Amino acid sequence: MQTLPEAGDTTRRRRSSRGTTGRGGRRVFNFAAGPAIMPRVVLAQARDEMLDWRGTGISVLEMPFTGPEFTEILARAIEDLRGLLAIPSNYRVLFLQGGAYAHHAMVPMNLLRGRERADYVETGHWSRRGIAEARRYCRVDVAASGERDNFTRVPPRQTWRLNPDAAFCHITTNETAQGLEFHWTPETGEVPLVADMTSDFLSRPVDIARYGLIYASAQKNVGPAGLTIVIVREDLLGGALPGTPTVFNYKIQADHDSRVNTPPTYAIYLAGLVFNWVQGQGGMPAIERLNRRKSAKLYAAIDANGFYRCPVAPADRSLVNVCFRLSDESLEARFLAQAHRRGLLNLKGHRVMGGIRASLYNAMPEEGVEALIDFMEEFSRHHG
Numbered sequence: 504m505q506t507l508p509e510a511g512d513t514t515r516r517r518r519s520s521r522g523t524t525g526r527g528g529r530r531v532f533n534f535a536a537g538p539a540i541m542p543r544v545v546l547a548q549a550r551d552e553m554l555d556w557r558g559t560g561i562s563v564l565e566m567p568f569t570g571p572e573f574t575e576i577l578a579r580a581i582e583d584l585r586g587l588l589a590i591p592s593n594y595r596v597l598f599l600q601g602g603a604y605a606h607h608a609m610v611p612m613n614l615l616r617g618r619e620r621a622d623y624v625e626t627g628h629w630s631r632r633g634i635a636e637a638r639r640y641c642r643v644d645v646a647a648s649g650e651r652d653n654f655t656r657v658p659p660r661q662t663w664r665l666n667p668d669a670a671f672c673h674i675t676t677n678e679t680a681q682g683l684e685f686h687w688t689p690e691t692g693e694v695p696l697v698a699d700m701t702s703d704f705l706s707r708p709v710d711i712a713r714y715g716l717i718y719a720s721a722q723k724n725v726g727p728a729g730l731t732i733v734i735v736r737e738d739l740l741g742g743a744l745p746g747t748p749t750v751f752n753y754k755i756q757a758d759h760d761s762r763v764n765t766p767p768t769y770a771i772y773l774a775g776l777v778f779n780w781v782q783g784q785g786g787m788p789a790i791e792r793l794n795r796r797k798s799a800k801l802y803a804a805i806d807a808n809g810f811y812r813c814p815v816a817p818a819d820r821s822l823v824n825v826c827f828r829l830s831d832e833s834l835e836a837r838f839l840a841q842a843h844r845r846g847l848l849n850l851k852g853h854r855v856m857g858g859i860r861a862s863l864y865n866a867m868p869e870e871g872v873e874a875l876i877d878f879m880e881e882f883s884r885h886h887g
């Protein structure tokens with residue numbers, strides 16, 4: 504829960520563990536798809552440590568990235584993430600820049616390893632972007648596509664056409680724009696499974712050993728934009744395409760602890776605080792339970808009476824990006840404007856999809872979902 508400060512309101516605000524109450528006094532819940540809501544306690548800790556990190560007399564923003572303080576911050580963040588996801592010891596964790604969109608290109612640059620083709624599963628907006636980037640570097644075979652179903656369901660594994668010569672098989676575990684999520688891990692045999700996990704990373708436990716490589720922009724469940732997390736099996740490193748720029752080369756980055764050039768130091772520090780917060784919530788199993796409860800309540804409200812509708816097949820609905828329409832789409836602009844006045848912010852669907860999207864990342868409290876459901880019920884009573 505947060506409050507919306509009035510323009511020009513610079514007075515100190517009363518704080519609570521969940522949020523602040525400003526002079527405007529208005530509670531807000533931020534449903535943005537990313538950059539997105541962060542835990543208030545993490546923001547408060549960052550504020551408290553901003554000018555003086557733990558008695559050093561300097562801010563994290565001012566620390567040399569090779570110095571002992573930042574080295575400690577980086578090592579701790581990696582260790583905590585390893586603990587949270589039980590990352591096996593033969594996987595490297597990289598904290599890089601570029602965003603997942605840049606890594607759509609870096610993945611084939613690094614993982615083709617002398618091969619010429621890769622399999623991609625097309626499930627929506629972001630997998631399409633990944634395919635378009637990969638086509639710059641290799642032949643892309645679309646192993647399965649949800650296009651015929653308008654990306655409302657994940658193509659079942661038995662329909663995929665996988666190539667044993669593919670360098671890897673790429674999936675997007677959560678389509679942020681469509682609100683479509685893999686709730687299962689595909690078996691791809693000897694071909695390494697690669698996943699863009701940007702929007703569901705750290706929202707549920709993951710069996711890392713099933714994947715060759717996972718990458719994720721941080722600005723959803725981890726928080727700070729500017730950081731991209733890569734988790735890669737060691738034996739897949741070392742075969743980058745000739746001409747791969749040094750800072751894009753995962754092997755060289757791994758050999759230098761993600762510090763070939765200046766890493767996104769402040770974003771890594773914030774990510775470390777979020778990892779601590781997740782530990783404090785009870786780790787991944789507890790976070791997953793909460794995320795399931797939140798999304799189940801919201802989908803139940805959407806399915807309740809036909810006023811709202813979610814086009815995504817129930818089995819493939821996203822836990823973190825709940826996308827829906829009003830049956831009378833002409834009411835959507837009014838819905839969004841009234842929701843905003845109620846402090847329910849950033850509910851507009853992705854620009855290619857339209858409609859409504861409520862992102863329920865880890866930091867969204869259950870009371871935010873309940874406030875949205877109350878508003879939806881009231882709106883449907885008035886306009887139904």
Ligand SMILES: Cc1ncc(COP(=O)(O)O)c(C=O)c1O
Pocket residue numbers: 537601602603604605629675677678679680699700701702720
């Ligand atoms: C699934 C997915 N992949 C890739 C991206 C691109 O991330 P970035 O803008 O950080 O490059 C996004 C952004 O929302 C996303 O949701």
